[in-house]
Amino acid sequence: MEPAVTSPLTAFVLALLVGAGCTDLFYRFWRGLLGCVAVGFGFSRCAGPQRAMRLGQHLVTALGSGLIMFLVFRLYLGIWNMGHSEQEQVAFFVGCLGRMGPLLFVIKREIEALFDPD
Secondary structure, eight states: OOOSOOOHHHHHHHHHHHHHHHHHHHHHHHHHHHHHHHHHTTOSOOOTHHHHHHHHHHHHHHHHHHHHHHHHHIIIIIISOOSOSHHHHHHHHHHHHHHHHHHHHHHHHHHHHHTOOO
16 A cells, blocks of 8 residues: 655655654643543542533543544554654654653643642
């Protein structure tokens, strides 16, 4: 099966974008799951409707991000038949690193905020 994109430059740029996007979606997925754990196990002092709203928000974030990430991989790897060459894999990895760099500066603060009792 032929890849949907035949231009090497277009394939490289697309792999960069997919790598960065999937890294962000993966981070949002896990942050949503951690938020569900934090609210579910009572690390947050909210009660009643506010607790249910926070749990729902984190659950929607986790499920939505996970579903979108699954669909992006399905489209990129399955339908477009991309990501098989070394150049595309390197570009995907560089895209992941490019998005992960800024996340490293905020990840600790955001996870601590999920488990903050206030």
